């Protein structure tokens with residue numbers, strides 16, 4: 477449904493995205509994940525036909541976004557980071573207006589507007605002026621304008637930013653209810669959003685795609701699916717060096733105690749670390765031996781499953797790991813089997 481091939485874009489001489497390729501199958505929700513400035517918005521805007529690429533192609537339902545931009549806009553719903561709303565219009569009038577400019581025939585507009593209002597739970601607000609709505613309701617109107625013409629493909633850029641926890645759950649549920657009948661790309665830098673909402677994830681860093689797969693496969697292939705949490709006494713920088721040299725260790729990071737699974741209160745002079753093991757290895761015994769031999773106190777050590785956060789950190793912060801991942805077939809689906 478969405479096919480992206482070798483897409484690149486520069487702003488002046490600054491590259492924003494470089495040689496990005498991925499597909500989204502019909503009915504799927506793809507999470508587009510990356511740190512600030514990674515190139516998510518740039519990619520979304522090119523797909524929605526709002527920005528030309530300098531290289532590569534993108535097709536929505538078979539139509540090239542550049543050559544057939546009108547056909548593409550009729551088949552795509554786009555929610556930018558800031559929803560394009562007319563604050564002085566009522567919800568209903570605004571959605572009628574959007575339906576009209578998206579080419580919905582006059583006879584179908586009432587039905588389509590009502591369907592979008594119901595889907596986004598806006599029945600009580602249909603005659604309210606948009607300016608008077610709360611942020612959460614405005615976001616729903618933003619989603620309603622993206623789906624009012626019933627497009628097969630929907631692109632949502634950071635749809636839950638600025639919402640309170642209850643509104644976030646509502647918007648996530650709404651997005652999930654659209655899957656199956658719609659193909660969705662959801663751009664976010666919020667990791668739980670991806671695990672909770674998406675079938676697949678594409679991770680972008682500094683304009684390059686560094687992995688595409690299911691969250692589960694990414695966790696298994698990149699981290700072996702497991703690691704260890706440690707509570708130690710001693711100099712933390714030195715402990716990290718000792719652990720990095722243990723065979724089978726992939727990644728070592730400091731953890732705030734709040735992020736550990738331990739329920740004990742924090743102790744003075746203790747450091748809390750998470751170690752991610754390499755796929756297929758089980759370095760627990762060597763970790764304990766190396767720490768004790770180097771004179772560290774080892775107060776707690778427990779096995780933990782890797783999280784999507786570990787994958788994300790590994791792909792977007794560790795330069796040397798990033799290079800090895802980019803060159804590795806294992807993280808990209810299709811090549812993994």
Ligand SMILES: Nc1ncnc2c1ncn2[C@@H]1O[C@H](COP(=O)(O)OP(=O)(O)OP(=O)(O)O)[C@@H](O)[C@H]1O
Pocket residue numbers: 487490491492510511512513514515516517518519665
């Ligand atoms: N209009 C512009 N002119 C110049 N540079 C830009 C412009 N828009 C984006 N950039 C740069 O292109 C790169 C990618 O930006 P983009 O907004 O696509 O990233 P993003 O992943 O959406 O970031 P965020 O999560 O912060 O919104 C960044 O380095 C950004 O500074």
